[in-house]
Amino acid sequence: MPPFAPLVAGLPATVPFVGPETLERRRGVPFAARLGANESAFGPSPLAARAMREAVGQVWKYGDAPSFDLSRALAAHHRTTPDSIMVGEGIDGLLGNLVRMMVAPGDAVVTSDGAYPTFNYHVAGFGGVLHKVPYRDDAEDPDALVARAHATGARLLYLANPDNPMGTWHDGTVIAAMLDRMPADCLLVLDQAYAEFAPASAIPDIAADDPRVIRMRTFSKAYGLAGARIGYAIGAPDLIAGFDRVRNHFGVNRIAQAGALAALADQGWLAHVVAEVQAARLRIADIGAASGLTALPSATNFVALDTHRDGDFARALIAALEREGVFARMPGVAPLDRCIRISAAPIHELDVFEDALPRALAALSPA
Amino acid sequence: MPPFAPLVAGLPATVPFVGPETLERRRGVPFAARLGANESAFGPSPLAARAMREAVGQVWKYGDAPSFDLSRALAAHHRTTPDSIMVGEGIDGLLGNLVRMMVAPGDAVVTSDGAYPTFNYHVAGFGGVLHKVPYRDDAEDPDALVARAHATGARLLYLANPDNPMGTWHDGTVIAAMLDRMPADCLLVLDQAYAEFAPASAIPDIAADDPRVIRMRTFSKAYGLAGARIGYAIGAPDLIAGFDRVRNHFGVNRIAQAGALAALADQGWLAHVVAEVQAARLRIADIGAASGLTALPSATNFVALDTHRDGDFARALIAALEREGVFARMPGVAPLDRCIRISAAPIHELDVFEDALPRALAALSPA
Numbered sequence: 001m002p003p004f005a006p007l008v009a010g011l012p013a014t015v016p017f018v019g020p021e022t023l024e025r026r027r028g029v030p031f032a033a034r035l036g037a038n039e040s041a042f043g044p045s046p047l048a049a050r051a052m053r054e055a056v057g058q059v060w061k062y063g064d065a066p067s068f069d070l071s072r073a074l075a076a077h078h079r080t081t082p083d084s085i086m087v088g089e090g091i092d093g094l095l096g097n098l099v100r101m102m103v104a105p106g107d108a109v110v111t112s113d114g115a116y117p118t119f120n121y122h123v124a125g126f127g128g129v130l131h132k133v134p135y136r137d138d139a140e141d142p143d144a145l146v147a148r149a150h151a152t153g154a155r156l157l158y159l160a161n162p163d164n165p166m167g168t169w170h171d172g173t174v175i176a177a178m179l180d181r182m183p184a185d186c187l188l189v190l191d192q193a194y195a196e197f198a199p200a201s202a203i204p205d206i207a208a209d210d211p212r213v214i215r216m217r218t219f220s221k222a223y224g225l226a227g228a229r230i231g232y233a234i235g236a237p238d239l240i241a242g243f244d245r246v247r248n249h250f251g252v253n254r255i256a257q258a259g260a261l262a263a264l265a266d267q268g269w270l271a272h273v274v275a276e277v278q279a280a281r282l283r284i285a286d287i288g289a290a291s292g293l294t295a296l297p298s299a300t301n302f303v304a305l306d307t308h309r310d311g312d313f314a315r316a317l318i319a320a321l322e323r324e325g326v327f328a329r330m331p332g333v334a335p336l337d338r339c340i341r342i343s344a345a346p347i348h349e350l351d352v353f354e355d356a357l358p359r360a361l362a363a364l365s366p367a
Numbered sequence: 368m369p370p371f372a373p374l375v376a377g378l379p380a381t382v383p384f385v386g387p388e389t390l391e392r393r394r395g396v397p398f399a400a401r402l403g404a405n406e407s408a409f410g411p412s413p414l415a416a417r418a419m420r421e422a423v424g425q426v427w428k429y430g431d432a433p434s435f436d437l438s439r440a441l442a443a444h445h446r447t448t449p450d451s452i453m454v455g456e457g458i459d460g461l462l463g464n465l466v467r468m469m470v471a472p473g474d475a476v477v478t479s480d481g482a483y484p485t486f487n488y489h490v491a492g493f494g495g496v497l498h499k500v501p502y503r504d505d506a507e508d509p510d511a512l513v514a515r516a517h518a519t520g521a522r523l524l525y526l527a528n529p530d531n532p533m534g535t536w537h538d539g540t541v542i543a544a545m546l547d548r549m550p551a552d553c554l555l556v557l558d559q560a561y562a563e564f565a566p567a568s569a570i571p572d573i574a575a576d577d578p579r580v581i582r583m584r585t586f587s588k589a590y591g592l593a594g595a596r597i598g599y600a601i602g603a604p605d606l607i608a609g610f611d612r613v614r615n616h617f618g619v620n621r622i623a624q625a626g627a628l629a630a631l632a633d634q635g636w637l638a639h640v641v642a643e644v645q646a647a648r649l650r651i652a653d654i655g656a657a658s659g660l661t662a663l664p665s666a667t668n669f670v671a672l673d674t675h676r677d678g679d680f681a682r683a684l685i686a687a688l689e690r691e692g693v694f695a696r697m698p699g700v701a702p703l704d705r706c707i708r709i710s711a712a713p714i715h716e717l718d719v720f721e722d723a724l725p726r727a728l729a730a731l732s733p734a
Contacts, residue, residue: 005470253622
């Protein structure tokens with residue numbers, strides 16, 4: 001076989017996440033509760049669902065490359081101009097393009113130890129060198145991240161606010177204050193996948209054309225369109241224009257474009273979902289507490305439950321939950337990995353979790 | 368603004384294709400006939416459309432990362448195993464990943480002068496150096512391509528069979544015979560986007576695990592799912608596994624996965640579309656002949672019409688057709704650019720073209 005390019009030849013063949021369908025095929029039976037990927041089982045707006053069904057009739061056409069209508073609607077939503085918006089194939093796709101745009105082989109990139117693995121995957125994939133800063137009190141540590149960016153000459157600093165996988169968050173003023181302390185050649189990548197679930201005070205007030213930061217938003221979480229693969233970046237027009245140098249211009253699904261446009265227009269449904277998620281977070285905390293697990297505060301659509309044990313225990317608990325029909329995930333590194341992470345979901349799925357958790361814990365106890 | 372990585376800083380900000388919606392926004396009025404992107408206005412299988420509408424109910428879930436069901440069905444369809452199949456976001460997305468996998472900055476890549484611009488865009492985007500071989504008698508020139516691959520030490524040799532933008536093709540035995548003459552470190556990228564429209568003799572008989580070639584297929588053309596963004600590669604398992612090192616693992620739209628699976632199962636609809644396309648090719652040739660344009664032979668869902676003039680004339684004709692409400696495209700380089708390219712379409716749209724062509728030509732004639 002002709003050889004891979006040297007950079008790719010040196011990459012591992014591993015996959016950042018194993019999806020629930022893959023686990024179900026191994027199990028031979030579907031999960032009873034899908035609580036591991038922070039999807040929204042509350043679903044998208046019925047108006048978005050209708051728009052997507054109607055868009056099927058036009059699916060023989062390629063999508064509109066600039067996602068013009070959606071970009072314009074997003075610009076109005078965020079009180080900016082369309083040249084500050086880039087629609088892409090979810091945040092994962094946008095992050096891949098952004099890393100390619102900004103990171104040359106050997107360049108330093110700063111993130112938190114235990115933060116989003118897919119970002120790390122993209123950085124490694126383009127030859128970047130990751131520098132990881134520990135979480136502090138189960139939250140990302142802005143001061144330490146900025147200091148590390150200076151110390152390493154980083155090109156990107158990744159921060160999710162609210163955070164995944166812990167669910168914690170900083171006030172928006174803390175994030176905004178980071179900008180004045182960023183190294184001149186380093187871009188802040190602010191992942192706001194969970195912004196719609198967070199208190200308004202967690203959203204920093206940043207001008208759309210601020211060249212020091214790019215913000216990533218998605219229709220996968222609160223808008224319930226994970227399988228549609230559509231998200232967007234907000235940034236300075238010169239930076240946003242850079243995506244057109246590398247992206248797959250006709251890569252966004254036409255049905256997704258229609259669904260996202262309709263979903264954005266139905267802010268009432270969004271408010272409904274956010275309220276359901278708030279209730280679900282309380283319920284998850286209660287279910288955990290009944291078994292001695294403590295919920296961390298969350299501004300997302302999931303709850304990290306502290307087992308008060310170690311990573312080996314939590315990993316065994318995830319496996320035991322899987323045997324009970326519950327798909328869940330957990331942070332990947334210590335000390336975060338003493339927790340398991342449970343996605344907000346409708347009542348029936350949380351009933352399944354409520355039944356399963358005590359049984360799963362019991363299965364782990366010495367006889 | 369933090370600077371782009373050097374490779375990306377050197378890339379042009381141009382876009383390989385301007386989409387019809389962008390042209391419509393400039394015109395201020397929709398096209399009456401959309402004949403420029405080789406989409407299938409015959410649409411997808413009604414069973415595929417139904418499967419997609421049903422899949423909307425599950426769109427809150429991320430897609431299945433390995434596209435397991437579809438990969439298995441495709442493997443059965445091509446009489447191979449799923450580890451020889453990689454499903455991706457259309458051929459465009461797969462080509463981008465493939466170039467990234469195989470081409471390091473400065474590496475040589477061979478293609479034909481006038482062949483698929485999006486492939487060239489990806490090669491330039493990863494720092495590859497393109498070497499272009501002229502068409503010969505309006506067809507790609509396998510002997511010259513192989514010779515150039517040897518002369519340049521190329522890592523990839525791109526060939527579309529049937530060809531785009533000319534519609535011509537080589538017998539499958541000609542393509543298969545190329546394999547024995549490829550340089551050892553060079554992979555043949557055989558773009559088969561139009562294979563379903565071609566005579567069986569145009570499809571080379573190649574073992575799925577042959578490490579010298581990767582074949583690209585799509586649901587965008589004959590299957591009528593361009594807007595769904597789903598295609599697949601067929602290749603040796605070690606090569607196919609390489610995609611997992613760089614791809615966006617959850618990047619394929621869940622509705623597209625359902626649609627492609629149902630489309631593949633409805634080979635009767637495919638046969639219907641292929642028959643409609645054959646009839647449409649004859650009609651396009653007749654329409655052209657009535658105005659003095661000569662159809663090139665085509666094994667695709669489009670027809671190149673020779674204006675018997677030069678590129679300036681053909682470009683003016685495309686612009687005049689656009690003013691008449693017809694979206695069409697043309698080859699980008701001489702001498703191919705003496706032709707215009709018209710996509711097969713249902714009767715009504717070809718009626719529009721039949722009316723528009725004489726008027727567009729008359730508008731170009733000196734008064």
